[in-house]
Every structure is written in C-alpha cells, then in structure tokens.
Amino acid sequence: MRLLSPKQFQTHPGKFIALWADLTHVHALYQPGDWVSAPLAGNTYPALPAPGAAWFQRLAQDTLGCTALGTTDTRPAIEQWRAQDGTAAWPEFAKPEEGQHALALGPVHGAITEPGYFRFTLRGERVHRLETRLGYAHKSTLGLIRGKSPRLAARFAARISGDATVAHSLAFAHAAESALGLPVPARAVHLRAIMAELERLANHAGDLAAIARIIGSALPESRLALAREHLCKAAHAAFGHRLMMDIVIPGGIAGDLRSGGMAALHATLIALEHELPGLTHMFEDVQDHLATGTIPPALAAAFCAGGFTGRASGQPEDSRVTPGYAPYTDLNLHIPLAHTGDVAARTRIRLAEMSDSIRLLHSLLAGLPDTAIAIAPPSGTGAGLGVAESFRGPVWHWLRIESGAIADVFIADPSTLHFPLLEHAATTGNLADFPLILQSINPSHSGVDL
Amino acid sequence: MLWKTLARNLLTRPANPALRAKLARASTKKFGRALRIRHVAAGSCNGCELELHATQNLIHDLTQYGLRFTPSPRHADILLITGVAGRNMLEAVRQTRAAMPDPVLVVAMGDCAVDGGVFKTSPMVSGGGDAILPVDLVIPGCPPTPAQIIEGLVGLLGQHPIR
Known part of the structure; x- marks a missing residue:
C-alpha cells in the first residue's frame, strides 16, 4: 500500500481496477495490483476520472456514506427497494425522445437467470441506449x-x-x-x-x-x-x-x-x-x-x-x-x-x-x-x-x-x-440480439451486488 | 413443517424410475397436463441457477417427467424460488405469484431459499421463501444437485394435496 494525498490520489496514473473505502481511508487498485490509499476528509474523497470508478463510488456511498466529490453519477448502486408509499431510492429514467420508446426488462426474466433490471431506449428495433440497474441480489x-x-x-x-x-x-x-x-x-x-x-x-x-x-x-x-x-x-x-x-x-x-x-x-x-x-x-x-x-x-x-x-x-x-x-x-x-x-x-x-x-x-x-x-x-x-x-x-x-x-x-x-x-455492446445490435450479447459476456449479478 | 420433513426424507432416496409413472398419474389427476415451472431468482449466488440449467441437459432431462420451465407466470403451476429473498426482490416475488393462476405450488430451492442459508444473519435478507409466501416444498442443498431437484419436484407432486 502507498499512502497518497487526496490530490495525488485523484491524478494517480494507471489502469483502474477497483475503488473502496473503509472508515478512515479510500483505496484504489490499478493494474497489475498497484494499491494506493488516501485519507478521507470528512467522509469525502475526490472522484476518480476513470470511467470504471463510477460504480465503485456509488457503492461506497450506499454502504458507508462516503461521497466522491465531483462525480456526475450519483445513482444508488444497491438500494433498489420501493417503500409501501411508492417512494424509491432511485431517480426516474430519462424520458425517451421523439421517435423512441422505452422497454423495461427484469428483475424477473424469462430464462433461468439472475435478477437485474434492464431499461432499453429503442428506435424501432434498434437499441439506442441501455441502462442497467443492479442490486437485486444484494446480500450484504x-x-x-x-x-x-x-x-x-x-x-x-x-x-x-x-x-x-x-x-x-x-x-x-x-x-x-x-x-x-x-x-x-x-x-x-x-x-x-x-x-x-x-x-x-x-x-x-x-x-x-x-x-x-x-x-x-x-x-x-x-x-x-x-x-x-x-x-x-x-x-x-x-x-x-x-x-x-x-x-x-x-x-x-x-x-x-x-x-x-x-x-x-x-x-x-x-x-x-x-x-x-x-x-x-x-x-x-x-x-x-x-x-x-x-x-x-x-x-x-x-x-x-x-x-x-x-x-x-x-x-x-x-x-x-x-x-x-x-x-x-x-x-x-x-x-x-x-x-x-x-x-x-x-x-x-x-x-x-x-x-x-x-x-x-x-x-x-x-x-x-x-x-x-x-x-x-x-x-x-x-x-x-x-x-x-x-x-x-x-x-x-x-x-x-x-x-x-x-x-x-x-x-x-x-x-x-x-x-x-x-450497456455499450447492446447498442451495437437489435433488441433481439440482446440475449445473445448478454450471454456472451455473462456478467455476474451476485458478484456485483455483493 | 410436515411437508418439509417429508420432502427432506424424499431427497435421501436413490433415483427411482417408478417416480416417473407416479408423477404422470399425480399430475394428470391434479392438473390434467404437464406442469410448468416459473423460476424466480431472488438473490442467489447463481449456483442454484447453474444446477437448474443442469436439470435440462441430456442426462437429467427434466422434460421427461412432464416438468418444464416457462417464461410466463400465466402458464405456470409451480413457483420455484432460489436465493435469500432479499429486500430488493420481495415485491418482484409477490408480483410474480400474483400473476400466476391458482392452484400454485411454491418451491423453495437451495439453502438460501429455505432459511437464508449462510446469509441468514444478514440485515438485507428476509429469511428465505417462507418469509414471503407459504412454501409447499423445500429442496435443501448448497446448491442441491440436479438429481435432488428432480426428486424433490416429483415427490412434491405425488404427495401434496392441491389447495
């Protein structure tokens, strides 16, 4: 482990693998096993520029309340439940534009598979955007x-x-x-x-x-x-x-x-x-x-x-x-x-x-x-x-x-x-291709929902 | 509890070809046709799903017993739950059950669905299928083998009076 200042932590070069926090520090892992840490300042730390960091920052927010300063993605990672009065932790989805329509899939799927929610924005059969919402297999x-x-x-x-x-x-x-x-x-x-x-x-x-x-x-x-x-x-x-x-x-x-x-x-x-x-x-x-x-x-x-x-x-x-x-x-x-x-x-x-x-x-x-x-x-x-x-x-x-x-x-x-x-791969095909694309990557929901 | 005990005992029996004939009689009498299973993964580690897939391969071939999986809850007779039934999945399981026409048999498969399994002390876990719906059969195991799954399902149909 190498201890860095928050500024060094944010600008650390390398191929990002993972980010997590404990009660006093935030840790990041870079390829191939370069582990760096920085002290938390009032339970906050600077958001990392790596695109892969977004989900880890959301999880740190959900589990420990550690906020990544400057992040644009503030959606919850694992809080998926809806209260009796209908209120949910999740923000609403973006409205489809003119000529597009939305399709919801999950968390119960047609095949024997893990629970996850997929929201497609479609133009005809063509997938314009896919947003995944996970956390249904969260077991703490x-x-x-x-x-x-x-x-x-x-x-x-x-x-x-x-x-x-x-x-x-x-x-x-x-x-x-x-x-x-x-x-x-x-x-x-x-x-x-x-x-x-x-x-x-x-x-x-x-x-x-x-x-x-x-x-x-x-x-x-x-x-x-x-x-x-x-x-x-x-x-x-x-x-x-x-x-x-x-x-x-x-x-x-x-x-x-x-x-x-x-x-x-x-x-x-x-x-x-x-x-x-x-x-x-x-x-x-x-x-x-x-x-x-x-x-x-x-x-x-x-x-x-x-x-x-x-x-x-x-x-x-x-x-x-x-x-x-x-x-x-x-x-x-x-x-x-x-x-x-x-x-x-x-x-x-x-x-x-x-x-x-x-x-x-x-x-x-x-x-x-x-x-x-x-x-x-x-x-x-x-x-x-x-x-x-x-x-x-x-x-x-x-x-x-x-x-x-x-x-x-x-x-x-x-x-x-x-x-x-x-999410990107789905947009390179038709909606009918999605089961094939999903199976070819086969990401683990349980492994992500923790 | 009686049915849980019975089902546990059934699992220890070796595979028996007579089960097939027994199932054919029981399912024809009670349902008049082949039975369809709607599976809901309610927060498993995906080990149970692997073994559910394995029940459909050439060796185990669940279809030969007149049991098959269906994507639509409207066509389903059996609701098969795997996983801990965490807070995030409670509503989805309830809605799936509500979409199924009666009579419905509820099966909790795998230790997690039976009582939460190794995760039972987690605050996110409601404590297995029983916490959401009355369960007719438990198939314990982490995960249960394909043979145990098939024996459990066949045993259930032979023994259980339809509500």
Whole structure:
C-alpha cells in the first residue's frame, strides 16, 4: 500500500481496477495490483476520472456514506427497494425522445437467470441506449465477512458468485495468506489450480451451450451442456462437490483429491479434448449470427476489461501471468487474443481458452506434488491483496485482519467493469440480439451486488 | 413443517424410475397436463441457477417427467424460488405469484431459499421463501444437485394435496 494525498490520489496514473473505502481511508487498485490509499476528509474523497470508478463510488456511498466529490453519477448502486408509499431510492429514467420508446426488462426474466433490471431506449428495433440497474441480489456479504476468522469467512467468499466459487475462494485465500504471511503447501497450490481450470472449462462449456441455444444450433448446445455435466460429475468424483464450493480455504484446501478422482478427471478431459475441434468448427459455421455486440478495443482498455471479454477486444492481461501466482508462473500459458470485440470473438476466445485449460490440467495432474494440503492460519494482524483469474476475468480480494479476525474486506468481481461494456455492446445490435450479447459476456449479478 | 420433513426424507432416496409413472398419474389427476415451472431468482449466488440449467441437459432431462420451465407466470403451476429473498426482490416475488393462476405450488430451492442459508444473519435478507409466501416444498442443498431437484419436484407432486 502507498499512502497518497487526496490530490495525488485523484491524478494517480494507471489502469483502474477497483475503488473502496473503509472508515478512515479510500483505496484504489490499478493494474497489475498497484494499491494506493488516501485519507478521507470528512467522509469525502475526490472522484476518480476513470470511467470504471463510477460504480465503485456509488457503492461506497450506499454502504458507508462516503461521497466522491465531483462525480456526475450519483445513482444508488444497491438500494433498489420501493417503500409501501411508492417512494424509491432511485431517480426516474430519462424520458425517451421523439421517435423512441422505452422497454423495461427484469428483475424477473424469462430464462433461468439472475435478477437485474434492464431499461432499453429503442428506435424501432434498434437499441439506442441501455441502462442497467443492479442490486437485486444484494446480500450484504461484505458485512457478514467482517468480524469472522478467515477460515469461517471463506464460506461467504465462496458464495460471492456461485459460478466463480473456486476463483473467489482462491482470491480470498490469497488475500488472507498475504496478510498473515502464510505459506501454502505445494500440493494445495496444484489442486487449487486444477479446480480453477475445471471451473473455467465448465463455465465456458455452459455459456457456449447457452449461446448455441440462443442462435438455434441444437447440436453444439446439447454436446456442450453434456460436457458441462460431465465436468461437474468429474469435479464431484474428485473433490466431493459439483461446483467445488468450500474446498479452497485460507492456508490450503479442505480435502485432498478423492480416490477415483484422478481417473474421472482424465476420462472427462480426454473425451472433451476429442470433441472440442468439432465444436469449434460448428461455431465457425455460424459466425454470421454472432457478429453483434461489439466492444471496441479502446472502450475495453478504458474500463480495463479482463477475462475473455477483454481478450476478445485486444486486452491481453491475464492475472495468472500479470501479476501472476503459483503454479501458473511455470506453466507457459497461452493467452488467446482477438480484436473485433463481438460475440464471435468472445466465442472464439472461450473455445481457445478451453483447449489451453485442458492442456494445463493434463500437466497439473501429471506433476501433482506429494505434500500436506493445508496449514492452519495463525492469529496474526496484517492487510493483504489477493487475485485469482476466474473464467470472467480477475477477481480481487482485499482483507485487513486484526488479531485473527477480519476487520475489513473488499471484493471486486470483473463483472463490475463488464456491465458498462454490456450497456455499450447492446447498442451495437437489435433488441433481439440482446440475449445473445448478454450471454456472451455473462456478467455476474451476485458478484456485483455483493 | 410436515411437508418439509417429508420432502427432506424424499431427497435421501436413490433415483427411482417408478417416480416417473407416479408423477404422470399425480399430475394428470391434479392438473390434467404437464406442469410448468416459473423460476424466480431472488438473490442467489447463481449456483442454484447453474444446477437448474443442469436439470435440462441430456442426462437429467427434466422434460421427461412432464416438468418444464416457462417464461410466463400465466402458464405456470409451480413457483420455484432460489436465493435469500432479499429486500430488493420481495415485491418482484409477490408480483410474480400474483400473476400466476391458482392452484400454485411454491418451491423453495437451495439453502438460501429455505432459511437464508449462510446469509441468514444478514440485515438485507428476509429469511428465505417462507418469509414471503407459504412454501409447499423445500429442496435443501448448497446448491442441491440436479438429481435432488428432480426428486424433490416429483415427490412434491405425488404427495401434496392441491389447495
């Protein structure tokens, strides 16, 4: 951490990732893990110029009442309820202009999906503007983590976003281990990476299946949904839980690879490896249906978009490499890159990431060290940052631990920076393209609503 | 509480092909057609949604039991709630229920919807589906597996008298 004056804090250069406040300071995080702080002055701080900072500033206002001076976006982030008398915390939406009409979607959607509210301004079928209002999945998770020991609080970190449970648990464990100076046994480091790559594979398979369903491509839909099911079953055989929840804990992992797990993982990976080229070919055949939802590289760079959403728009960052963490530093990662930034590019990046994850898994499974799997965290004091690359992008956790209990915490899911990009991507297509665009980015509501 | 206990016990049974025939009889008698499910995510972590999707894949294939998801509450017989039912979602859940024609079976799926799960002490959480609507079936688990979800739904239809 570097302490800056409020003026230096505001003009700090770098690619903005996250902003949060505690009772005395405001903190900002820049790529790749540059953490700066400034003291709060009467519960205020200067607003940051980075476009991605807006949502974080709104959240700090909602949760702690810390005001960003000079911000233009003062909408609430998570206060979505409406009182009995009809009054709401939210301002009204902008009225459509002549020739436009408005369409409301959510928070209850037609498909099995998370709650979020989308307000479209349309000109005919063309999307002119999209505004997302979030907070429907708000559970006050950060508040629940405070005051608990890192081991106890890991259960909440695992439920920030269920589809990225391993990545969030891993980032949380990294933060706790960094705060307490805790070394992790080599076997745990390897098994954590195996779980993280399995999670990446399963989510890419599931999302690609959904994309195939939306464009009416039945064969890749059913094959990829099946691939996801087999991956979940293999995860259950190997680690005892289909989503591998609550297995990554501060200090190591909660359970070793089960007997028969290795065989189940190998069988699933080999089957998927054989099928992947054919599935990739099927998606190449339908590229024309996927040329929508464009995020230009300049916009992706302005928001420091991570994961496949960033990589499809020319942003090569991957937190497994920069800042990097074990065991990926020795694994020679292949990071696919595209520049068109549309649904087709995101689909291609995901398919390429799947084949690299399979390669990584084979290599990790072959070189599994034979050590202990966990060390009990000491009751120490300290602050630390942790990062892990979820399938969506980098997940950052910040922890301040005092005498073994978590005094303060902040969690930044990559979706926070993806929602503004989704708002832009929607305007590059028709209304009918929106489900496809949404699925291709698939931001986590729960990860943003906290 | 009786039905909660019953449903919990049902979940421990192994998958049984006879369930399918039982469901066909029960649903024909009580509803006269296939059953439609309207799902509402009321503040879950999205783990339950992943497993709900998995009930529709080739292996679990919920449709074979005559159960399928519908986007419209007007066509739905079952209201399936996942998540903690936080303050921000209370009105949306109530309005979804109000848009459904009677009779309606309410299912709370996942530990969060059962009683708030790990989030139960949060001030933002109302304490599960039961706090909003009377619940006919709980399917506990974090998240419940697709097999447990299907067994729970089929068990409910076989046992529950329609209000």
